[in-house]
Amino acid sequence: MMTDLPLRFQKDLLPYHVAPKMAAMWWEEIHQHYGQPKRAYHNLDHLAALFHWADSYETLLNDPETVHWAIWYHDIIYQARRQDNEEQSAILAEKRLVEIGLPAKKIADVVGYIRATAQHLSVEATGDLAFFLDFDLAILGASPEVYANYAAAVREEYQHVPGFLYRRGRKKVLRYFLEAPRLYRTDVLYGLLEEKAKENLRQELDRL
Template sequence: MTDSAHSRLRTRWHTALVAARGGAEEPDPLPYADNLLARWAEPQRRYHTTAHLAAVLDRVDTLAGHAADPDAVRLAAWFHDAVYRPDRSENEERSAVLAERALPEAGVPSAVTTEVARLVRLTVTHDPAEGDANGEVLCDADLAVLASGPKEYAEYAAQVREEYAFVPDEAFREGRAAVLRQLLGLPALFRTPHGVAEWEPRARQNLMTELELLSGM
């Protein structure tokens, strides 16, 4: 990540955190940003990197008008993969617990902290309840990569494989195909009006194409 990209992310964290705590500038938001950015830059990551974080934040901004509390969603985006080890389970739960520990220390009200942790846990299933506007925004923002152009989607799929390099090829193909079939089996991948209109058709085509490629290997 370049220095300018790092600086922009620190600024985005500062803005979201200060807004979530009602405009208070203390305690200093930036040490929390640096801790999170260090997590997102860990060497085992190939897809779940600071680039993914920035992309999810961009998509949250696109969908912000649909959210009940956009700043809580932005904080949830920061935490949703803050703990990430592809060889371990419960990454989402560990990330939610991190939010529950860090946000009160950072001066965030308890109600906002609870909402952020709830949203992080929701990324296990990406299946928000009807009317859960904040959940719809976060889940759509996280899954929007599925609607990338062909080159970008191929890069995403390759990065996912790199994160699971410790898994033998056949086992990875079986596991990845199961994930793709589960996603394709959902009534809808996206819940926000923008996601349904702009991302759903291309995402389904990308998933079907990847599944066909895996099946032909």
């Protein structure tokens, strides 16, 4: 599994024979966005975690490349005060992938995957999109310790929100997940993570 993000980005660019200067510029853009100090969770570690899942289940993906590009750009625009992060990320992804030279069909799929993260459980998803959405929610089924760190990081990203308002909003999110018939679309991630995720969500809700 490749955890070196700059090297992975170079590898994903290889089929498109882009100029080194452009490759460096695109990587720097990704690094600057995900590396922002205010990003306690939606950061480079989040990218690495999603690539870990994508690598682990690559043999089950129909088009790993499309999933990879969706991972790179799905949270490139992220500000806790905004309501349109996914849409803005999709717009930037489309612009960059056109410049890189991906086929139009792949670009459309990547953009659709990114937009789907705005709704997550409300989106009809099968195949690679289902895997991509499951990878994005995999943190919910982490160990209690890792989940606690995730919850604290999310709170840090919303530090501008007063405590009572944050707790109210967070409870709404947690109940949304807990009331879902299932969190994970793919059978393999459902079997692996569903029960642990629901328990983590219940425990966080109880703490709030």
